[in-house]
Amino acid sequence: xxxxxxxxxxxxxKASAADLRIAEEVGGELARAGAAVVCGGLGGVMEAxxxxxxxxxxxxxxxxxxxxxxxxxxxVQIPIxxxxxxxxxxxxxxxxxxxxxxxxxxxxxxxIAYARISGLPVIGIDTxxxxxxxxxxxxxxxxDNAREAVRLAIAxxxxxxx
Amino acid sequence: xxxxxxxxxxxxxKASAADLRIAEEVGGELARAGAAVVCGGLGGVMEAxxxxxxxxxxxxxxxxxxxxxxxxxxxVQIPIxxxxxxxxxxxxxxxxxxxxxxxxxxxxxxxIAYARISGLPVIGIDTxxxxxxxxxxxxxxxxDNAREAVRLAIAxxxxxxx
Amino acid sequence: xxxxxxxxxxxxxKASAADLRIAEEVGGELARAGAAVVCGGLGGVMEAxxxxxxxxxxxxxxxxxxxxxxxxxxxVQIPIxxxxxxxxxxxxxxxxxxxxxxxxxxxxxxxIAYARISGLPVIGIDTxxxxxxxxxxxxxxxxDNAREAVRLAIAxxxxxxx
Amino acid sequence: xxxxxxxxxxxxxKASAADLRIAEEVGGELARAGAAVVCGGLGGVMEAxxxxxxxxxxxxxxxxxxxxxxxxxxxVQIPIxxxxxxxxxxxxxxxxxxxxxxxxxxxxxxxIAYARISGLPVIGIDTxxxxxxxxxxxxxxxxDNAREAVRLAIAxxxxxxx
Numbered sequence: 001x002x003x004x005x006x007x008x009x010x011x012x013x014k015a016s017a018a019d020l021r022i023a024e025e026v027g028g029e030l031a032r033a034g035a036a037v038v039c040g041g042l043g044g045v046m047e048a049x050x051x052x053x054x055x056x057x058x059x060x061x062x063x064x065x066x067x068x069x070x071x072x073x074x075x076v077q078i079p080i081x082x083x084x085x086x087x088x089x090x091x092x093x094x095x096x097x098x099x100x101x102x103x104x105x106x107x108x109x110x111x112i113a114y115a116r117i118s119g120l121p122v123i124g125i126d127t128x129x130x131x132x133x134x135x136x137x138x139x140x141x142x143x144d145n146a147r148e149a150v151r152l153a154i155a156x157x158x159x160x161x162x
Numbered sequence: 163x164x165x166x167x168x169x170x171x172x173x174x175x176k177a178s179a180a181d182l183r184i185a186e187e188v189g190g191e192l193a194r195a196g197a198a199v200v201c202g203g204l205g206g207v208m209e210a211x212x213x214x215x216x217x218x219x220x221x222x223x224x225x226x227x228x229x230x231x232x233x234x235x236x237x238v239q240i241p242i243x244x245x246x247x248x249x250x251x252x253x254x255x256x257x258x259x260x261x262x263x264x265x266x267x268x269x270x271x272x273x274i275a276y277a278r279i280s281g282l283p284v285i286g287i288d289t290x291x292x293x294x295x296x297x298x299x300x301x302x303x304x305x306d307n308a309r310e311a312v313r314l315a316i317a318x319x320x321x322x323x324x
Numbered sequence: 325x326x327x328x329x330x331x332x333x334x335x336x337x338k339a340s341a342a343d344l345r346i347a348e349e350v351g352g353e354l355a356r357a358g359a360a361v362v363c364g365g366l367g368g369v370m371e372a373x374x375x376x377x378x379x380x381x382x383x384x385x386x387x388x389x390x391x392x393x394x395x396x397x398x399x400v401q402i403p404i405x406x407x408x409x410x411x412x413x414x415x416x417x418x419x420x421x422x423x424x425x426x427x428x429x430x431x432x433x434x435x436i437a438y439a440r441i442s443g444l445p446v447i448g449i450d451t452x453x454x455x456x457x458x459x460x461x462x463x464x465x466x467x468d469n470a471r472e473a474v475r476l477a478i479a480x481x482x483x484x485x486x
Numbered sequence: 487x488x489x490x491x492x493x494x495x496x497x498x499x500k501a502s503a504a505d506l507r508i509a510e511e512v513g514g515e516l517a518r519a520g521a522a523v524v525c526g527g528l529g530g531v532m533e534a535x536x537x538x539x540x541x542x543x544x545x546x547x548x549x550x551x552x553x554x555x556x557x558x559x560x561x562v563q564i565p566i567x568x569x570x571x572x573x574x575x576x577x578x579x580x581x582x583x584x585x586x587x588x589x590x591x592x593x594x595x596x597x598i599a600y601a602r603i604s605g606l607p608v609i610g611i612d613t614x615x616x617x618x619x620x621x622x623x624x625x626x627x628x629x630d631n632a633r634e635a636v637r638l639a640i641a642x643x644x645x646x647x648x
Contacts, residue, residue, distance in 0.1 A: 002239045006231075036240070061240060067256065067280065067409065069168075077164045078198070078223060080242055081256045083280075083409040085391065086603050087576040090596075094229065094243045103619060110576075110599035116592040117572050118229065118245075130616030133589060229571065245571040247553065248441050249414040252434075265457060268440040272414075275434035279410050292454030295427060326563045330555075360564070385564060391580065391604065393492075401488045402522070402547060404566055405580045407604075418553065418567045442553065442569075 003059050004034035007153050008096030010111040011045025011104040011127075019103040022125055023048035025146030026100055031058025033150055038063065038096045040088070041072045041079060045102050050075030063092045090114040097160075098153035101127040101140070112140070121156040123149045165221050166196035169315050170258030172273040173207025173266040173289075181265040184287055185210035187308035188262055193220025195312055200225065200258045202250070203234045203241060207264050212237035225254045252276040259322075260315035263289040263302070274302070283318040285311045327383050328358035331477050332420030334435040335369025335428040335451075343427040346449055347372035349470035350424055355382025357474055362387065362420045364412070365396045365403060369426050374399030387416045414438040421484075422477035425451040425464070436464070445480040447473045489545050490520035493639050494582030496597045497531025497590040497613075505589040508611055509534035511632035512586055517544025519636055524549065524582045526574070527558045527565060531588050536561030549578045576600040583646075584639035587613040587626070598626070607642040609635045 007030055011019060027049035030037050037053040039046040041062020050060040054075040062076035065088050069079040082088040089107055093099055093114035098121045101108055108127065115122050116139060124140040131138070141156075143149045169192055173181060189211035192199050199215040201208040203224020212222040216237040224238035227250050234241040244250040251269055255261055255276035263270055263286045270289065277284050278301060286302040293300070303318075305311045331354055335343060351373040354361050361377040363370040365386020374384040378399040386400035389412045396403040406412040413431055417423055417438035422445045425432055432451065439446050440463060448464040455462070465480075467473045493516055497505060513535040516523050523539040525532040527548020536546040540561040548562035551574045558565040568574040575593055579585055579600035584607045587594055594613065601608050602625060610626040617624065627642075629635045 006241070059240075061242075063242070069257075069259075078221075078240055079168070079257070080223075080225070080253065082253050083256060083411055084253075085407040085409070086600070087407055087573060090573040090576075091242065091244050091246075094245060095231075095241070097231075105618065106599050106602040109616070110596050110603065113592050113596035113599055114572070117596065126619055128616055128618055130595070130614055132591065132614055133612055245573055247569040247571070248438070249411060249569055252411040252414075267456065268437050271454070272434050272437035272441065275430050275437055276410070278430040279434065288457050290454055290456055292433070292452055294429065294452055295450055330565070383564075385566075387566070393581075393583075402545075402564055403492070403581070404547075404549070404577065406577050407580060408577075415566065415568050415570075418569060419555075419565070421555075 003036035005036070005154060005157055006038050006096050007035045008038040008092055008099045008111070009045065009049040009102065010039065010092065010099060010108050011102035012108060013042050013044040013046065015044040015103055019045055020048040022146055023102050024052035026102065026149055027052025027058065028056040029146050029150035031056035033154055035150070035154065036061055038092060040065065040092050041076050043073055045104070047073035047075060061095070063088050063095065086110070093120065094118045096120065097157045098123065100149045100153055101125070103127055121153065123152050125149055165198035167198070167316060167319055168200050168258050169197045170200040170254055170261045170273070171207065171211040171264065172201065172254065172261060172270050173264035174270060175204050175206040175208065177206040177265055181207055182210040184308055185264050186214035188264065188311055189214025189220065190218040191308050191312040193218035195316055197312070197316065198223055200254060202227065202254050203238050205235055207266070209235035209237060223257070225250050225257065248272070255282065256280045258282065259319045260285065262311050262315055263287070265289055283315065285314050287311055327360035329360070329478060329481055330362050330420050331359045332362040332416055332423045332435070333369065333373040333426065334363065334416065334423060334432050335426035336432060337366050337368040337370065339368040339427055343369055344372040346470055347426050348376035350426065350473055351376025351382065352380040353470050353474035355380035357478055359474070359478065360385060362416060364389065364416050365400050367397055369428070371397035371399060385419070387412050387419065410434070417444065418442045420444065421481045422447065424473050424477055425449070427451055445477065447476050449473055489522035491522070491640060491643055492524050492582050493521045494524040494578055494585045494597070495531065495535040495588065496525065496578065496585060496594050497588035498594060499528050499530040499532065501530040501589055505531055506534040508632055509588050510538035512588065512635055513538025513544065514542040515632050515636040517542035519640055521636070521640065522547055524578060526551065526578050527562050529559055531590070533559035533561060547581070549574050549581065572596070579606065580604045582606065583643045584609065586635050586639055587611070589613055607639065609638050611635055
């Protein structure tokens with residue numbers, strides 16, 4: 001019953017058709033790799049990733065902002081009811097061993113930041129670009145498809161475990 | 163994969179042998195009833211409940227106070243990493259549809275309070291006694307064995323669903 | 325500008341006339357003793373305590389559950405916007421060096437629990453009664469008037485500082 | 487006693503000499519404008535901003551990540567004890583009516599994100615650069631000195647109030 005990996009998928013509750021398609025593929029790839037999907041439990045990219053995972057027999061965990069488990073999208077199997085509003089984003093990020101970001105807005109930006117605070121690898125598909133004053137290097141591992149995102153996430157988790 | 167119910171088991175990380183035995187029985191009964199165990203993910207009553215559930219083929223979720231998934235007891239299958247310290251107790255309480263309290267100290271008291279804030283039934287086995295000034299009635303549903311605790315928790319969840 | 329002490333005043337947003345009168349007196353006594361009032365920032369006991377303090381020239385801090393500073397009662401001088409819902413109760417408790425509980429419901433119960441988790445003294449005026457299984461002793465320091473409550477809170481803070 | 491404005495100052499606990507100088511100036515300017523400084527309460531930019539404000543007779547609020555008020559820098563007048571770790575960053579951001587970011591690392595990035603989630607203006611001095619996929623416009627109001635940062639923060643607060 002224990003998933004082999006826990007990987008967070010982050011992105012907007014409002015998302016483009018392209019984002020949703022990629023998110024669903026990411027969910028499916030994660031399931032096939034034995035990785036549970038951790039997400040914010042709502043719609044958009046979160047729902048698409050959960051659907052992709054559930055359809056492929058995977059495990060889906062939704063860290064909900066509100067007070068009611070009924071707010072989870074229908075593909076969430078494990079709803080966590082936080083009541084913390086957007087402050088739950090830090091839990092979404094740190095409950096994964098790696099984070100895959102797809103598009104997204106300010107909520108996704110906060111999750112990227114929290115992933116890095118916790119030292120987690122962030123894989124990005126067409127998501128935020130950012131740089132610190134003194135650093136030119138991009139700390140996001142950028143890929144352009146679901147398979148590569150999942151492959152890279154797991155590779156980084158395995159590297160750290162060694 | 164979706165559990166039929168989610169029920170929180172709360173109690174001390176330091177617990178008596180009697181508490182631990184009951185907690186393990188509660189975990190087993192929950193698993194056999196198709197209920198996932200939600201708990202704080204650490205030792206004592208939390209670990210005993212997870213062990214009982216895992217041994218019976220059930221699902222176990224640990225809402226961890228710290229920053230590391232490695233702090234979960236070995237029977238936690240789904241670790242949620244909050245980094246919130248004891249403030250995560252509110253999430254432990256409200257992520258269940260009912261709460262079973264076994265013994266416990268101040269942390270357990272906070273979880274009982276949060277369960278009631280969220281309107282969740284609290285079943286107690288030899289746990290805190292308390293009364294509000296103006297109320298004589300005990301709001302904790304008191305039982306003295308694991309089977310009765312689980313039966314009552316599920317009955318209350320089913321009543322609410324009707 | 326630095327208050328000499330920070331003392332949390334907890335109690336219901338719905339409260340009896342007697343509770344409100346006492347809470348206002350507690351606020352006034354705190355202000356005269358150089359102690360800032362820390363509270364949940366809303367109505368009822370919180371507002372009465374802030375009013376009593378503000379009228380006596382004291383400092384008032386409201387740790388708000390919601391997303392908007394406008395939800396603070398009119399006597400809050402320092403609004404802290406948490407967005408955490410009732411989970412902010414742990415912050416209300418631990419941001420004081422002692423806690424004075426007046427009446428109250430489940431939210432107050434959670435704050436009493438968090439005060440004790442943090443090892444803070446709890447002074448109670450006609451509030452929750454509770455006992456752990458194995459302990460007969462009441463951990464709440466019970467008084468019946470505002471002056472005694474504030475005197476005792478400060479005495480305990482001073483003892484700890486020694 | 488009520489500050490006219492509440493403005494969050496964010497930036498690293500490790501900071502360059504230039505950042506620290508600017509932060510202290512920002513604190514002083516805020517105090518002279520009647521604005522309380524809200525910050526994370528620790529060292530570096532937080533401490534410099536508090537020092538600048540306190541030296542100019544202003545009000546300083548520190549939203550602390552840990553469990554102890556003693557962890558606040560010596561210029562914090564109002565310590566808020568959250569026990570939430572870095573998750574307290576959302577409270578730092580949203581307890582201001584505007585946010586001034588000076589340099590900073592991932593923690594600062596999370597606070598910028600939370601400021602925007604709450605719709606607050608972000609004024610930046612030599613801080614993170616970022617852009618969403620679909621947007622070219624920079625949402626950070628960039629300035630290069632303390633006086634301009636404070637002027638702009640207050641102007642934006644006043645505009646919103648109208």
